[in-house]
Amino acid sequence: MRRRDLLAGFGAATLGAATPARAAGPAAYRRGNGADPETLDPHKTSTVAEATILLDLYEGLSTYGPDGTLVPGAAARWTTSADGLTWTFALRPDGRWSNGDPVTAEDFVHGFRRMLDPATGAKYASVLAAIRNAEAVNRGAMPVDAVGVAAPDPLTVVITLAQPTPYFVELMTHQASLPVHRPSLARFGAAFTRPGNHVSNGAYLLQDFSPNDRITATRNPHFRDAAAVAIPQVEYIPTPDLAAAVRRFAAGEIDSLDDLPADQVRSLRKRFGEQVVLNPALGVLALMVNLRKRPLDDARVRRALSLAIDREFLAEAVWGETMLPAYSLTPTGLDNALPPPVMPGRDLSPLEREDAAVALLREAGYGPGAKPLTVELRYNITDNNRNTMVAIADLWRPLNVATSFAATDAKTHFAYLRDGGPFDIARMSWLADYADPQNFLFLVESGNDGFNAGRYASPAYDALMRDAARETDLEARARILYRAEEVFLADLPWIPLLHYRHKHLIGPRLRGVVPNLRGVSPTRWLSLAP
Secondary structure (H helix, E strand, O other): OHHHHOOOOOOOOOOOOOOOOOOOOOOEEEEEOOOOOOOOOOOOOOOHHHHHHHHHHOOOOEEEOOOOOEEEOOEEEEEEOOOOOEEEEEEOOOOEOOOOOEOOHHHHHHHHHHHHOHHHOOOOHHHHOOEOOHHHHHHOOOOHHHOOEEEEEOOEEEEEEOOOOOOHHHHOOOHHHOOOOHHHHHHHHHHHHOOOOOOOOOOEEEEEEEOOOEEEEEEOOOOOOHHHOOOOEEEEEOOOOHHHHHHHHHOOOOOEEOOOOHHHHHHHHHHHHHHEEEEEEEEEEEEEEOOOOOOOOOHHHHHHHHHOOOHHHHHHHHOOOOEEEOOOOOOOOOOOOOOOOOOOOOOOOHHHHHHHHHHHHHHOOEOOOOEOEEEEEEEEOOHHHHHHHHHHHHHHHHHOEEEEEEEEOHHHHHHHHHOOOOOOEEEEEEEOOOOOOHHHHHHHOOOOOOOOOOOOOOHHHHHHHHHHHHOOOHHHHHHHHHHHHHHHHHHOOEEEEEEEEEEEEEOOOEEOOOOOOOOOOOHHHOEEOO
16 A cells, blocks of 8 residues: 555665676666656655655655664754653754755745645645644644644754654654745746756755656755765666566666566576565565454454464465565564564464364364355455465365455555455555554554454554553553554454565665665665776
């Protein structure tokens, strides 16, 4: 879904070539980037392909370092009040837009207000929900100047939150938090994103946009750290056809790819060696269960279905090791978190899991020698998704589960779930917007109908999530979120299947790429071999 259904970033430091040496390429870094952006208006974007470009064109109050860690961006430093509700960001005095104008606190205040103004129609407005009055403003219930952001002087941004938010600094890297050049927006309106009109405050500035071919950006001479930006030009090349993109990579026409065809990964590893990069990502693939339908409202049935799924087989045979088995909702490596709890049955052999599943189903009145369980698996069409669902149906067959399928395109699939369409079990995927367990666990809070289409409603779970939202001690908060996930794993409103991995091709002349869970690699930190 939006950013969560796409993967971005890169995976490894300088990598050696495993194919015949290619001639030295041009000075431009040719970056395979999934798809053409729908827009380069930072407050209207919604995909990773767009976010990758905006990370080079703009700089938020915070940003990402070369290894994906959070570092100061347009703000040199920040402080937080004792109650965690007031954040004060001190802007760098040498911050400049690409036309030489100074970057001011009002630019950020205007950006936040524009993002939350319902007239903007921002798809990502919910990212800023932690800011005081943000949700009310976005609903149109309050004026835009009621948003809890202020600029007491040109170099200070003060943001007041509705509740403590320990991951708030990472939200300031997101395109929802980016400033816009107010004079350009006032002069050109919606056309302010076009080459020639566009003014940005990041390491690069927009040079050209040729649809279905490439977007070109050049080094911003007014960027505060322009002297340290090694690559003078970057070309973002849309690569919707992954097989064709691999051929272009092999021919030396593209320096890196941000995705690979999963069914070809083994052959690609043989062909390209260490240029194929796989590393964990902050995402989960799961089966959402409709708890309003019998017998799926019986936790024993859900546990039985989960136990019968061989996640190692799915990861290796179906996904070509481009995914990892998931025995929890949250992946490992999140900030402000304990290692995630593990669902029961993790240490059993496949045969032992099957026996335990049969026993649970029989308790519920289904299974071998009893009434068959009939379920429909609904999913969005891709080769990998279809193969996954067929494999799961085969794994359920020994339990006397009769499985049918309903497959649609991704847009229809997620809209159907969001709009409350009837279903039994549906594919769901999620890639984190920020590296905190709350960004996974909030998905199944009661009332979150946009994502919680199965209508899970646990008073105990909701109470723990409320407690975590109020807790300012990070260690105590991590323990509360751990207990919430334990409740989730006991109830299994979603059945976690796999955790995502970033999968990329990195050419031999590209230097400085570092693997990281967030999957980000801003061009400003990279270089090209001579």
